[in-house]
Amino acid sequence: MTSLDPARDRRAADDGDAARWRELYDDAPCGYLTATDDGTLTRVNATFCTWTGHRREALLGTRLQRLLPVGDRILWTTACLPRLRTTGAVAETMVEVVSADGARRAALLSATRRPPGDGEPAELRVVVFAAHERRRHERELVDALRRAREAESQRVQAEQEMRRRALRDDLTGLPNRAALVERLEEDLTGRPREGVGVLLVDLDHFKAVNDSLGHAAGDELLVLVAERLTAAVRGSGLVARLSGDEFVVVDELADDARAAAVAERLIEVLTAPVVLQDLEIVVSASVGVARSVAGEGAERLLHRADVAVHRAKARGRNCVEVHDPDHVDPAAGRLRLLGELRQGIERGELVVHYQPRMDLRGDRLAGVEALVRWQHPERGLLPPAAFIGVAEESGLVRRLGARVLDEALAQTAAWARAGGAPVEIAVNLSARQLADADLVPLVERTLERHGVAPALLTLEVTETALMDDPDAALLTLTALKRLGVTLAVDDFGTGYASFTYLQRFPLDELKIDRSFVAGMEGSRGDAAIVATCVQLARSLGLRSVAEGVETAAQREALVSLDCDMAQGYHYARPLPADELARWAGRR
Known part of the structure; x- marks a missing residue:
């Protein structure tokens, strides 16, 4: 029988479509969540509620981060949310979700952000897979992410072309x-x-x-x-x-x-x-x-x-x-500097100074960091900033790094022969050194040549160097870890390492960048970043080290945060080996 009310028929059809959509949403094989820009949940499907034991009514209006343990909560608020707001997507992040009974359930979380527009606010769309479902959905996720990356790449290229023409x-x-x-x-x-x-x-x-x-x-x-x-x-x-x-x-x-x-x-x-x-x-x-x-x-x-x-x-x-x-063009100056640096390495003009690393709990000397200086025959003692960039660009940093490692371990052995307690020593690795296939054999040979226990050597790698090629960095760091050395991520907070990557790397120490430490007294933001870094290190089982500590107030603030170690001019500037020995003797 034909209806006499077409408008009612259309409403009935629309209601039917909405009901089918809700059925598909609730019965999906994974958790679907939608949230506001700050993570407040606005929709939750039945699959997520069944898996976690939470009631839908109890979840709506709460923030997603409240369902995560403290480590993953920090990851979500300090890494995922900012990345969603800038790039529009976060993919393949492994987290734990706290269920209604307090148990933690491993999950794979990915999210996209719909930007605000047409009078509608921004919306976060989060997909949560139970860990045991990951294998079944991994290929689908990878394909979807690949398509999304291709679409994003095409969009960026189109925008760049438009900007170029405008x-x-x-x-x-x-x-x-x-x-x-x-x-x-x-x-x-x-x-x-x-x-x-x-x-x-x-x-x-x-x-x-x-x-x-x-x-x-x-x-x-x-x-x-x-x-x-x-x-x-x-x-x-x-x-x-x-x-x-x-x-x-x-x-x-x-x-x-x-x-x-x-x-x-x-x-x-x-x-x-x-x-x-x-x-x-x-x-x-x-x-x-x-x-x-x-x-x-x-x-x-x-x-x-x-x-x-x-x-x-x-x-x-x-x-x-x-x-x-x-x-004169500075490019010519860089070429001249490169030639002088190469000769300086051959002539032994590169020297190593040592800066104390202090245990904040006992205010005692816990080790030293080896820092290279160039005793230039005409310009005097030059800091690393004057020549490291040229060395890195040219590849000369490999020879320079090998020289610093050799001298630092030789000095460690000399201190041991003089009857002192074993001294832990930290040496920096550049991005080029980390990518060098000979790095691990070089470290092993140098330790054996000087008879230094691997546990006394800490190798520091910047966060940026780790993220240049995370997979290659993981292989190299794992091989170094097998030697028994300590591994540290340097200048933390200035790169883009995620909580997930930090969990993957076999790290022992997290060094908080000096720029945040310097701003602790005058900036609530910097103070909060330092506190978050200390808490993050603790949650990962890493030792926290603050760089660039210059005042007693900064030291006291770090002690109150339960930071493990500190170094900086508050204690001592980098010193030649003999001056460091006299400094240590006066403490």
Whole structure:
């Protein structure tokens, strides 16, 4: 019989579709959860409730992280949620879920984020597989993730092509590089005389903002910088975003004095405090200035400004450098430095200094870290920052690292022969060394040559080096661990290592980056990061070490957090071996 009410028929059909959707959602072979941007659960399917024993009514309105033990809760809040907000997806994260009876159940968690739009808030969509279901669904997950990565790659490529073609920066609305070069070429062609100037403004430590507060905060800072620079120029010049955290101001610069004055004004307007995520930070910038010369093109002018800004950063940042057209290109300087460094290694000019590592519980010497210095015949004693970058780029760091390891272990053996207690010694490994197939045999040979017990040697690898190639790093670290040495992740907090990866690596020690320790007294964010790192180390069974401790207040704060060890100028700067022995004797 034909219905006389089509509208009612449509509503009935819609209700039927909704009922079938709910049935499919509830009877799915895995847990499906949806949540708000902060993790508050808004929908939970029956499979998840059956598996965990939780009632649906009890779960709705609570946060997902409350269902996780403390270690996985830290992973979710400090790694997964920020990554979801920046990349839109978190895949293949192994966690434990606390069931209603308090038992912990292993699970594989993956999540995506639907960004806000059309009046709808952002939504997190979380899929939870029981561990025993993982094998059955692993191939499907891998295929889905591969397709998602391919789709994301295609999307990024399309966006990059659109940005390249456009003349405006998407984030700040400023002219982009293409528009900047076009404008400069017009100015230089129309006014071949000297006077067209560019000021390249490069924000200092911008990466620390992204790493500690997230990319959203970094973008907010870039927009604010663009607004301040535009206001400072007041229509007399052009402001463009060159790339990343680099901006360019084009202005009339009659002489170097005028150029320096404009640059100082730009630095001044940028240093007013900025509030990001309830934290007050101070922005600083390095400025490189270049004034045009007759017959010069836009790219050459920008290159000279870039050379100047690198010199400003080398001077200590937050300053101005004006480029001299007759100045030697820094690339030539790097080649010269590389040749001198190679000769310096052969002539034995590289020396090792030792910085104490203190046990915070007993305030006693627990070991030392070996740090390389270059006794340059003309420039004096150079710190690692002056030459390690060149050594890393050229591959010379392998020879340099082998020399440091040999000298450090020789000194350890010498201290033992002098009748002292065995001294634990830490040596840094670079990313290139970690990738070297000869690293493990080299460490084994050097330990045997000097008769040093492997347990006395700690090898430190930066978080960034670990994440360059996690699978290869895992194989190398596992082989080193079989030798009996101690393994530490250095500069923790500055890279992107997840809780899952830290669990995979056979680590013994987590070293908290000095930038967070330095900010503990003035920044709640840095203090919270240090506390989280100490707690994370404890949950993983690792020893926590704070780097760059410079004040008694920092030491007391670390003691209150139950941090295990510390090193820094509060105790002693890196010292030659004989001075370290005298320092230890006075304690």
